Amino acid sequence: MHPNSDFMHRCELVDLTRVAQGCFRLKLYAPALTGAEPGQFVHLRAGSSTDPLLRRPFSIHYVDQKAGEIWLLIRVVGPATSALSRLRPGAELDLLGPLGNTFPAREEAAAAMLVAGGIGLAPLYFLARRRLEAGLAFDLLLGGAEGSSLPGDAFFDCAGLKPMLATEDGSRGFKGTVVDLLKQRLESGEKPSRIHACGPVPMLARVVDLGKIYAVPVHISLESLMACAVGACLGCVFPFKINGMLEYRRVCRDGPVFNGEEAHFNFV
Ligand SMILES: Cc1cc2nc3c(=O)[nH]c(=O)nc-3n(C[C@H](O)[C@H](O)[C@H](O)COP(=O)(O)OP(=O)(O)OC[C@H]3O[C@@H](n4cnc5c(N)ncnc54)[C@H](O)[C@@H]3O)c2cc1C
Ligand code: FES
Known part of the structure; x- marks a missing residue:
């Protein structure tokens, strides 16, 4: 049991939408969690049974304060994410949160670069929307193996976001990885104030290397x-x-x- 019961919540699933191949957005009615900031996560139990027994961590993908909702973005990789993808609105979820620290970004005015690999989009989407709402400059770079694994244009358009896409098969945007795209942008002379990155560990290692070469501070989730x-x-x-x-x-x-x-x- 968590030492602070303020962190334990039962929340109702309000909406579940498939946004890309194997990728779902969940909206949870959770007014007590709407003070969460980009970078924080929840630890949730998928379903009411003991299978899977352990909770799983998921980044808070967005907070809709008016609606009293937190959103999650889930890629189906195993039993918990598969169970979550099959839930119906009205289902109750048991979660702990908000947990963890946040991206140190809101105070800086210069353009930042947000670099997301695959489901690493989840927290960076939240950060991007917060920066947009605060009038802070940024570029959002998003990479995936193929176009169908990434959300479509409408997903970003309705939030006012214009990500630069990179796909390894070249079916959408730049052909290559999101790190190749970042490298190209830095080589062309762009100088972001900071890079915020989230994705698989090997990707993060390459982003940090580029940050060192081009003298740009990097925060990784x-x-x-x-x-x-x-x-x-x-x-x-x-x-x-x-x-x-x-x-x-x-x-x-x-x-x-x-x-x-x-x-x-x-x-x-
Ligand atoms: C802070 C944090 C935030 C996260 N945010 C999100 C999110 O927003 N959306 C999302 O879809 N996922 C997120 N994850 C990852 C998610 O928690 C795992 O994918 C989860 O274990 C899936 O549960 P499962 O039962 O479906 O699959 P599992 O059976 O738990 O895992 C399936 C396979 O993936 C491997 N795996 C699981 N988690 C990780 C990991 N963290 N690193 C490397 N390999 C792993 C397992 O070893 C296994 O082979 C986050 C993880 C952390 C720590
Ligand atoms: S998961 Fe137990 S210390 Fe982090």
Whole structure:
């Protein structure tokens, strides 16, 4: 049980929409969670049975304060995400949150670059919308293996977002990975104030390398397997090199957003 019952919620599923191949957006009525900020996540139990037994972490994809909703964006990869994708409106979900820290972005006015690989779009969409609402400049770069794995144009248009897409098969946008696209933009002389990245660990490692080469600070949102999600079990630790010393940080409690330059990818 979480030490603070303010973090435990039962929420009703209001809407579930398929937005791309294997990818679903869930809207949950959760007024108590609408103070959440981009980068934070919830730890939820999919369904009322004990299968799957463990909760799973999901980034908060957006907060609609007027409607009292939080949104999640889910890619189906296993039992929990598959169970979530089959829920119907009216279903109740049991979740802990909001958990974790946030992207340190709202105060900076210069253009930032938001780099999302696949389902890494979930928290960066929220950050992008917050920056848009605050009049802060940014570019959103989104990559996937193929066009059908990414949400269609209407998904972004209705939020006023215009992402630059990269697909490995070239079916939508730039042909290549989102890191190739980022590299091209940096090589062409663009100088973002900061890069915020979320996606698979090898992608994050490459983004951090580019940040070092082009002297752009990088914040990464890490995904790791989680059990407790409240800092107790040490099941989610990731290595960092801080002042030359190897240190392990808990992704759930110390993150999930970290200074990319300190992440020790070679050790993973
Ligand atoms: C802070 C955080 C935020 C997340 N946000 C989202 C989100 O917004 N949307 C989303 O779809 N997913 C997100 N994830 C990942 C999600 O929690 C996992 O995909 C989850 O385990 C899926 O559960 P499952 O039962 O469907 O599949 P599982 O059976 O748990 O996993 C299926 C396969 O994926 C592997 N896997 C699971 N999680 C990870 C991981 N984190 N890193 C590497 N491999 C993994 C497993 O080893 C297994 O092979 C997030 C993870 C973290 C830590
Ligand atoms: S999941 Fe238990 S310490 Fe992070």
